[in-house]
Amino acid sequence: MEGVTSELIAKQMKNGKVRLVTKDDLLDIIADEFTNKNEKVDSRKLLITAGAGDIDKLVDPIKNILLKSIK
Numbered sequence: 001m002e003g004v005t006s007e008l009i010a011k012q013m014k015n016g017k018v019r020l021v022t023k024d025d026l027l028d029i030i031a032d033e034f035t036n037k038n039e040k041v042d043s044r045k046l047l048i049t050a051g052a053g054d055i056d057k058l059v060d061p062i063k064n065i066l067l068k069s070i071k
Contacts, residue, residue: 031065
């Protein structure tokens with residue numbers, strides 16, 4: 001919809017922990033947050049991704065990162 005942006009949606013969300021990232025940075029950020037080798041990863045973390053266009057191309061890379069974090 002014209003005029004609807006990620007920033008606009010994020011501002012409407014009630015959770016103060018909303019974090020907007022670019023697709024270019026997403027995989028590195030997920031790897032840092034979910035596979036930090038220096039500390040135990042909190043199993044209660046929740047990752048929600050939303051997007052349009054070609055965001056579906058990141059499903060398998062994200063899945064692979066998360067699977068590594070539980071090994």
